[in-house]
Amino acid sequence: MKVILIISDGIADQPIKELGGKTPLQMANKPAMDEIARTGVNGIMDPIAPGITPGSDTAHLAILGYDPYKKYEGRGAFEALGAGLEVKTKDICFRGNIATVDNKFTVLDRRAGRIRDDAEELVEAVSRIKLNFFPDIQVVIKHTIEHRCAIVLKGPHLTRMISDTDPHKSNHQINESQPLNDSSEALRTTHIVNLLTREIHRILDTHPINMKRRAKGLLPANAILMRGAGVVPKVRPITDIYGIKALAIAAGALYKGVCKSVGMDLINVQGATGDYETNTIAKAKAAVENLPRYDFILIHIKATDNASHDMDVKKKIKMIEKVDKLVKYILQNTDPDKVIIAMTADHTTSTESGEHTGDSVPVSIRGKTVRVDSVQRYSEIDCAQGGLGRIRGVNLLPILLDYAGKSKKFGE
Amino acid sequence: MKVILIISDGIADQPIKELGGKTPLQMANKPAMDEIARTGVNGIMDPIAPGITPGSDTAHLAILGYDPYKKYEGRGAFEALGAGLEVKTKDICFRGNIATVDNKFTVLDRRAGRIRDDAEELVEAVSRIKLNFFPDIQVVIKHTIEHRCAIVLKGPHLTRMISDTDPHKSNHQINESQPLNDSSEALRTTHIVNLLTREIHRILDTHPINMKRRAKGLLPANAILMRGAGVVPKVRPITDIYGIKALAIAAGALYKGVCKSVGMDLINVQGATGDYETNTIAKAKAAVENLPRYDFILIHIKATDNASHDMDVKKKIKMIEKVDKLVKYILQNTDPDKVIIAMTADHTTSTESGEHTGDSVPVSIRGKTVRVDSVQRYSEIDCAQGGLGRIRGVNLLPILLDYAGKSKKFGE
Known part of the structure; x- marks a missing residue:
């Protein structure tokens, strides 16, 4: 049997005042999701551990079976891998925001006026930037989507143990990256990152595209804010651990990474696209089409989380109902005797606060080998009554592959 | 208070098509088991961890409170101990199958035509076999039940890190045992095992009993297939950890071991007997009779698992109903104020696939100190609604001994 796992980012929520204390999942019209809950087994899942608020990176690492406390080494490498950059074991990677700064390096807009069209060409102008004094360091920068990019540093004596240059809010100066330990590698890496930040600004500030943007009254995109220094986690691939072929269908660079x-x-x-306009049916079709070639397919939908970060309850409900169409397509186009379908979230995102929380998330799993419980609907509250009880993120993949008959016996 | 724990091997199941998606536990008539569920606390248990398919050995080790990832060292020593052989710390033990091979060592039948009557005498003929070239090695072989035996190698420079000679299917040659690491001990142990395999064949092939078997048209039992090399796990005994006297009532050598x-x-x-014909009432009586002398009695019943491996739903239901008589006897002959009665399985065995799975198993516990929940029946689905929630195998014994008032306080 095969497994399709649908992860709706931040689909789980806390009680919402304007919904009378209900959650968007409780209020949305989502017959396909409810069918999976009704015909399957349900539970709640702590992506990392009870009360621990996950990042999207640590949550996904956990859901793919790895203890993030042991294996997580920063977000940067996921962004770079997801952007299609080649990343070697010792490369130090960052997420980048294309931003607007004044001539004192004060951040005026962390997203350069939510730049889109010009972003790729501007990033291209610094994509292979050389640094004086550091001839042994190679820099690779690649645009991903909207105002985002990935940065990779290659060379000897580098470490991820340095702080962000991104001040994480406007009207603050770009931070000087600081070493996070006493090593000479950390000091050296901060020197490189701080020099890189100045060099990028020097090139972008006078770039013809930014001249045109200023002329049009747009904010110039004249800096790159770096954060989430990371290296590729040292893990045994799931393809190897479980002897499976696995495919991910995701738009966001992080999730791909x-x-x-x-x-x-x-x-x-x-x-x-990773946003509200994303074509969920196209993703569902891609999953069904690729099923013959894969044992495990993960579909990631981002915009449920966006709606919570935007604190937009109506949009969240609308997006849940859009994901339901994806679930319906998969239900209608797969053989229940041959495919395990599972749904969950990587974390809860509160539409009241606009932030991730450490709440558990609902899980529903349907398939021939699955013991059916009495849960009728897919929601944070209903699933807590289910036959799975309360599991952890790291338990999910073993459970799914066991239902699919792909668990290896431990002992005899 | 005292504890009686009834482990019905593989009694838990997945949904069965011919039962309309129900499990044998849901369909069986088992008033005594349901009484324990109704008057006790219930839950589901991952013998090892969610989604991990246990062997019978690792599952029992976990249920007796030991993390099998840390303590498991192969199955062989359990078989040898269970067969009543003396096993020292460094002895290397194997499970053996008495088998039929042709003169090219191709396995014709892994069980020598399900040999029974002649097995003990044939094993006796090789029970103290001497190996040329290895005068420092002592071999002990003992018949257990049916076509099974246990093999112990005693001597210096041995290791369990070698592969099975058992090809695990018919019409394949006996495997040459291979070293599983680079040590000289592993190489030496494979030489011994491979020589032993040839010597056993030489002796058995021309044994008078096999001559008679051939004359009768029966398959000769002329080889022993070796598997599951193991040593005794290095653990602190439960009698010592908990300060209890403990008794096991089991037929299968593995479980005894x-x-x-x-x-x-x-x-x-x-x-x-460990099979369908086993006298469950005799086991129940033995438990009740021995209760004055023990704090903890484990009763193991094997045939529920056999029915699943045989993919025989009717037999599984019948066997569950037979176990119910055992439970009834214990209920009727013990004082509920003085005895905690618990029921569980070591793992799920799917009667659809005939294989162990990584599903959770139901647990029900009854006794004066136990908080009663609202579960009415003993089944995989019902128990998931119970007051115990979802526990792990290693949690069970501490929980039971705590109900019995035998838990030691940690801290003050």
């Missing part, structure tokens, strides 16, 4: 780092294949789906 | 390895006493019960 986590999946790639654990040995999963990636495909790009036309119209899958 | 695991229990013995953790310090439990064993008794042989007349009519307890």
